[in-house]
Amino acid sequence: MHIPYLTDKYKDIQRFQFVINVLLKHGLGHIISRLNLEHHLSFWRRIIHRPSPETHEIWLSAPERFRLAMEELGPTFIKFGQILSTRPDIVPAEYIKEFEKLQDDIHPFPFSDVRDIIKGELHLEIEDLFKEFSEQPVAAASIAQVHRAVLPSGKLVVVKLRRPGIEEIIEADLRILFALANLLEKRIPSTKQYNPIGIIKEFERNIKKELNFTKEAYHIEQFQRNFQNEPTICIPKVYWEATNKKILTMEAIDGIKISDIKRLEETGLDPKIIARNGVNAILKQVFIDGFFHGDPHPGNIYVLEGNRIAFLDFGIVGRIDERMQQNLSDAILGMLLKNTQQIIDCFWRLEAIDEDVDKRALKADLDAFVERYYEIPLEKLKIGWMMQDVLEIAIRNKLKILPEFLLLAKTLIVIEGVGLMLDPTLEIIPLVQPLVSSVVKKRLAPSKIFNDVLKLTTEFGSLIKTLPQEIDLLLKKLQSGRLKIEFEHQGLxxxxxxxxxxxxxxxxxxxxxxxxxxxxxxxxxxxxxxxxxxxxxxxxxxxxxxxxxxxxxxxxxxxxxx
Incomplete structure (x- = not known):
């Protein structure tokens, strides 16, 4: 039987069968049955298959067995699980807890492959590009590995190289994920509300960005421009003569990991100043630049002399447009001012509320949310608590949550945790308030109002011009009998x-x-x-x-x- 999204190549069919057998091995046979995939099992497995796990996994929970299956299926599924761990709107909490444990550590590929990649991509031998090049990688993961090197100028750099053959592996696995998502929507119609195919498309965009190191290099340069006048922040320099889509060469950062508080203090650095610098940097990225680091965990932040912050690993970044910035600012002001209706209006403008949402239940939940924080002084409020509570309210009331907002919420929660680790007395809301106020003031500036009116007038004029043509086309189709209405059966x-x-x-x-x-x-x-x-x-x-x-x-x- 032909399965949409899968090619008829032997490798695709073989890999698809392997995925099904791994699910069966880890006691996830009920998924195979629900998707009607038994015919892809071997003859004898089809006869004896049961949805029970292997003996050594019999006492494990379903989320644990799901995690083990993803680890066995390799880098694409591990990355997908890591993405799902950031989606509390569609994934139950017990599965998120397990998916957060997924690691993509892997054995490094040989140095001979490193030589071949550099020669094939940059058309020069390693000795022609670098004065020194370490044969042993400092880090190795499923997509890339990193080596230290020295340029002819004597500058110390790190070189990130894409793992050979990883693009083909990910492409094949993406086809399988699309096929499974398509079957999920067809066989279990209730899953359509979660948009499985849309989730895979979003994952496809993200992982293909990670595979292209040129995009990461552009991200780095964007951060450099945004922080060029900020002496407390350091962004590594990209060396384009040794960079392309498979290789990224950038300035090496020799600092202290931000979580190593003991060493920071022994070196004479001030954790409290570092905490403020790090939190202010992320808040500026969100509320001023609209372009933020999407993974600011302690392993990606180092501290240099003078309490300066250095960010690393720019593969995952988030973007929020001006409209989302304004609504986010209004929502935070609504929380601080205990104004429930203002928060609901922000959800509405972000198209998170549709006709199926119970408006009364939503308002009741938000009223309870506001009441819970009413007695807490502003300086004692934790943005992580508030974000978590808002996400739970959104999930409970079936609001549509934008992926950008989820990444933003995760980023703010993580950076607040890093800040509080360095300085338990850190008060983040007072740092947020002036930035939120500046966004609101910017929106009310006369020049901004004039530009918005001009844009609205232009769009309205365009609508007036095209509306008669659209109506005429609709009537012609109706008259000629070419107007089509599609029906789709569900549950059959x-x-x-x-x-x-x-x-x-x-x-x-x-x-x-x-x-x-x-x-x-x-x-x-x-x-x-x-x-x-x-x-x-x-x-x-x-x-x-x-x-x-x-x-x-x-x-x-x-x-x-x-």
Whole structure:
């Protein structure tokens, strides 16, 4: 049977079967059954397969077994699990907790491959580009590994190289993920509200950006421009003569990891100043630049002399446009001013509320949220708590949450945690307030109002011009009978599957019965040759009928429907 998104290549089909077998191995056979994929199992696995895990996993929870399956399936599925761990709007908390444990540490590829990549991409030998080049990588992951090197100028750099063949592996796995998402929507219509195919498309965009190191280099340069007048922030320099989509060469940062508080203090650095510098840097990225580091965990932040902050790993970045900046600022002001309606208006403008949302229940939840924080002084409020509570309210009330907002929420929660680790007395809301106020003031500036009115007038004029044409086209289609309305049945997949199974078993039973009748006629006709006094052909017929009958009985017992 052809599966959409999968090619007919042997490797694709083989990999798809491997994915199904891994799910079965880890006790996730119920997924195979729900998606009607039993026919992709081998013949004997199809007969004996059960949705139970292997013996050593029998006491593990479903989320733990799901994590183990993803780890066995390799880098694409590990990355996908890591992305799902940031989606509390669609993934239950117990699965998020497990997916956060996914690691993509992997053995480094040999130095001979490093030489081949550099020669093939930059058309020069390593010795022609670098004065020194360490053969041992300082880090190795599923997508890339990193080596230290020295340029002919004597500048110390790090060189990030994409793992050979990883692009082809990810492309093949993406086709499988798309196929599974498509089957999920068809076989389990209730999952459509979560938009499985849309989730895979978003993942595809993100992982392809990570594969292209040129994009990461542009991200680095964008951060450099945004912080060129900020002496407390250091962004590494990109060396373009040794950079392309498979290789990224940038300035090496020799500092102290921000989580190493003991060493920071021994070096004479001030954790409290560092905490403020780091938090202010992220807040500026969000509320001023609209372009922020999407993964500011302690491993990606180093501290240099003078309490300066250096950010590393710019593969994951977030962007929020002016409209989202304004609504985010209004929502935060609504929280601080205990104004529930202002928060609801922000959700509405961001198109998070549709006709299925219970407005009264949403307002009641937000009223309770405001009441919970009413007695807490502003300087004691934690933005992480507030973000977490807002996300829970959005999930409970089935609001549509933009992926950008989820990444933003995660970033703010992580950087607040880093700040509080350095300085438990850090007050973040007072740092947020002036930035939020500046966004609001910018929106109310006369020049901004004039530009908005001009833009609105232009869009309205365009609508007036095209509206008659659109109406005319609609009427013409209606008159000519070419207006199409598409209907889609839902929930009939399982019924069709049941009919197929019933008809197959009925046909099988009829064949067995026919074989028994034919054998009986041969015995009655008493036609030789004979074995034990019975006609041989009749005896063979009875044996075949018995085997087929037992086989049918086993299938019925395994199905549990008898």
């Amino acid at each position: 997949g399982d019924l069709i599957k049941e009919f197929d199974q019933v008809s197959n078993r009925l046909s099988f039973a009829m064949i067995v019965a026919a074989t028994i009748i034919a054998s009986s006629l041969m015995v009655q006709a008493n036609i030789g040759p004979f074995v034990l006094g019975l006609p041989l052909l009749g005896l063979i017929g009875f044996i075949i009928s018995g085997v087929l009958g037992m086989f049918l009985l086993v299938l019925i017992i395994i199905s549990g429907r008898f």
